[in-house]
Amino acid sequence: MKDIIEKIKDMAKKEINEASNIKVLEELRVKYLGKKGEITQKLKELSAVSAEFKPILGKLLNDVKRDIEELLAFQMETVRNLAMKEELEREKIDITIPGKRHVVGARHPLNIITNEIVRVFSSMGFSVVAGPEIEWEKYNFDMLNMPKNHPARDESDTFFISDELALRTQTSSVQARYMETHKPPIRIVSPGRVYRIDEIDATHSPMFHQIEGLIVEQGINMGHLKHTLDAFAKAFYGNETKTRFRPHHFQFTEPSAEMDMSCFNCGGAGCRVCKNEGWIELLGCGMVHPKVLDMCGINANEYTGFAFGMGLDRAAMQKFAINNLKLFFENDVRFLKQF
Amino acid sequence: MLLSWDWLRDFVDIKCNDIKGFCEAMTMSGSKVESFEVLGQEIQNVVVGKIIKIKKHPDAEKLVICTVDIGAEEPLQIVTGATNVFESAVVPVACHNARLPGGVKIKKTKLRGVQSDGMLCSLKELGLQLCDFPYAQEDGILILKEDVHVGEDILTALKLKDIVIDFEITSNRPDCLSVLGLAREAAATYNIAIKEPMFNVKQFEDVKGKLDIKEVSEVLCKRYMLHEISDVQVSYSPLWLRARLKAVGIRPVNNIVDITNYVMIELGQPMHAFDADKVEGAICVRRAH
Numbered sequence: 150m151k152d153i154i155e156k157i158k159d160m161a162k163k164e165i166n167e168a169s170n171i172k173v174l175e176e177l178r179v180k181y182l183g184k185k186g187e188i189t190q191k192l193k194e195l196s197a198v199s200a201e202f203k204p205i206l207g208k209l210l211n212d213v214k215r216d217i218e219e220l221l222a223f224q225m226e227t228v229r230n231l232a233m234k235e236e237l238e239r240e241k242i243d244i245t246i247p248g249k250r251h252v253v254g255a256r257h258p259l260n261i262i263t264n265e266i267v268r269v270f271s272s273m274g275f276s277v278v279a280g281p282e283i284e285w286e287k288y289n290f291d292m293l294n295m296p297k298n299h300p301a302r303d304e305s306d307t308f309f310i311s312d313e314l315a316l317r318t319q320t321s322s323v324q325a326r327y328m329e330t331h332k333p334p335i336r337i338v339s340p341g342r343v344y345r346i347d348e349i350d351a352t353h354s355p356m357f358h359q360i361e362g363l364i365v366e367q368g369i370n371m372g373h374l375k376h377t378l379d380a381f382a383k384a385f386y387g388n389e390t391k392t393r394f395r396p397h398h399f400q401f402t403e404p405s406a407e408m409d410m411s412c413f414n415c416g417g418a419g420c421r422v423c424k425n426e427g428w429i430e431l432l433g434c435g436m437v438h439p440k441v442l443d444m445c446g447i448n449a450n451e452y453t454g455f456a457f458g459m460g461l462d463r464a465a466m467q468k469f470a471i472n473n474l475k476l477f478f479e480n481d482v483r484f485l486k487q488f
Numbered sequence: 489m490l491l492s493w494d495w496l497r498d499f500v501d502i503k504c505n506d507i508k509g510f511c512e513a514m515t516m517s518g519s520k521v522e523s524f525e526v527l528g529q530e531i532q533n534v535v536v537g538k539i540i541k542i543k544k545h546p547d548a549e550k551l552v553i554c555t556v557d558i559g560a561e562e563p564l565q566i567v568t569g570a571t572n573v574f575e576s577a578v579v580p581v582a583c584h585n586a587r588l589p590g591g592v593k594i595k596k597t598k599l600r601g602v603q604s605d606g607m608l609c610s611l612k613e614l615g616l617q618l619c620d621f622p623y624a625q626e627d628g629i630l631i632l633k634e635d636v637h638v639g640e641d642i643l644t645a646l647k648l649k650d651i652v653i654d655f656e657i658t659s660n661r662p663d664c665l666s667v668l669g670l671a672r673e674a675a676a677t678y679n680i681a682i683k684e685p686m687f688n689v690k691q692f693e694d695v696k697g698k699l700d701i702k703e704v705s706e707v708l709c710k711r712y713m714l715h716e717i718s719d720v721q722v723s724y725s726p727l728w729l730r731a732r733l734k735a736v737g738i739r740p741v742n743n744i745v746d747i748t749n750y751v752m753i754e755l756g757q758p759m760h761a762f763d764a765d766k767v768e769g770a771i772c773v774r775r776a777h
């Protein structure tokens with residue numbers, strides 16, 4: 150029996166020393182010291198041994214057990230250290246390598262302008278709605294009081310996709326869409342891209358941006374229109390801004406007007422920005438045409454409203470003193486990072 | 489829509505010396521003024537002169553010395569290289585310190601040793617084109633056939649002085665696409681009377697048999713009228729008419745074309761002149777496609 154115990158001890162020593170990971174070591178612990186482990190078995194067999202040899206074998210077994218335990222613990226520690234060392238080696242950081250710079254983007258000037266305008270109108274209780282850029286003819290023209298063959302339709306400027314579909318020529322198309330599906334009170338603004346056939350130059354582009362506004366409620370009149378838009382101009386361009394309303398014409402409003410504001414650059418004295426007029430054309434507006442309300446299913450006898458539309462590109466050009474519209478769409482980082 | 493201030497004043501007596509104020513008032517009453525241009529500003533100190541005497545330049549074969557009466561006490565002595573000048577010719581004279589289009593300044597000078605008090609002007613030097621003075625010789629001095637007075641400022645004599653105002657007319661106001669239409673707007677803006685044109689229409693001879701109309705689409709054209717004008721001599725139009733057309737951006741062609749354009753601009757009534765000798769069959773009004 151002593152020989153067998155010595156063999157087990159040698160075998161265990163060998164296996165443990167060769168073990169290279171924790172899992173194997175754990176298995177070896179079970180193999181030798183577990184409930185059914187080889188050493189445990191031998192300890193159980195001691196009861197059958199004669200009293201003469203019992204203490205000697207018992208001591209030997211306990212010594213071997215302790216040796217294996219110690220060896221396991223030692224090997225476990227070694228393996229752990231090795232694994233940690235390897236891991237540290239793998240994750241080694243060279244703190245002398247220069248850091249990678251993360252370039253922070255900036256808002257596009259058109260988005261800055263749009264957000265600022267939307268914020269002003271939001272504070273007056275307008276909500277923002279969006280409409281599709283590919284639009285049915287009926288929303289872009291018919292329901293805005295521009296029936297087929299009407300000269301105001303400007304079909305020669307329109308990008309048609311099919312007989313009935315076109316790229317919208319104005320954000321006003323959102324008006325018709327919204328009124329058709331919502332009941333008054335309505336108070337919305339809708340910024341977005343619009344398209345018209347045009348040559349590209351410093352002030353023109355076949356794709357440009359507008360923001361549309363619409364209020365439909367009981368008892369809305371021209372006074373509300375003037376106050377709202379005057380308040381907007383003051384909020385957006387500064388409290389000293391003055392406005393004036395000139396009679397104009399749009400198919401979907403009656404009466405219609407254009408609103409000028411006193412030049413933000415010279416205050417009205419005349420300069421290059423305002424072409425010496427002292428005034429800058431800001432937006433078109435008017436009382437929603439009763440026909441438009443009717444076509445959208447809103448009782449024109451009960452409700453009135455006003456609408457306005459403003460070009461965003463020119464406003465942004467003026468605000469940031471940009472002299473070429475193309476810069477907005479070329480997306481040259483050297484330009485964009487200035488904002 | 490370009491409007492001539494001079495023309496407008498045929499219909500409204502606006503006592504307004506402030507053109508900016510006028511533009512502002514019209515804009516705020518609904519006829520938006522895009523811009524205005526004061527014509528003739530580039531020309532200064534150019535007058536009508538009459539060549540009294542021409543003699544050869546003593547030292548230059550291609551130059552002549554003209555004695556020019558400009559209505560002053562003393563006539564001017566002007567050296568020119570032009571070949572179309574003659575004694576008694578009435579010409580534009582740029583005097584000492586005159587200004588011409590393109591920033592040109594004229595000063596007294598000596599040409600080959602002979603004193604020259606100014607310059608006789610060609611069409612081009614006055615910023616004019618052959619269509620403005622169809623009888624002129626393009627590369628020579630402008631020899632005037634108009635009824636002008638010696639010593640008169642060339643701007644008044646040739647009706648080069650005017651103000652042209654550019655209106656943005658919205659699609660709901662086609663009635664404003666004429667001088668008369670804008671005159672109505674101006675009269676309303678200033679609350680003054682308008683002098684409506686008087687039409688003194690006599691009974692005309694029926695053109696049936698000579699020219700016939702057929703197939704006038706009533707949807708496209710509510711009324712189509714023909715009138716025959718005979719014994720016409722095609723020539724250039726009088727100065728006042730050419731000047732007004734020119735001011736509003738229409739190139740004068742001849743008296744027939746010009747008068748149809750003139751009436752259209754004045755009243756907003758489109759019209760066209762046909763050469764009756766060249767019309768075959770009846771006239772037909774329909775879509776072109």
Ligand SMILES: [Zn+2]
Pocket residue numbers: 412413414415416417418419420421422423424425427428
């Ligand atoms: Zn200014």
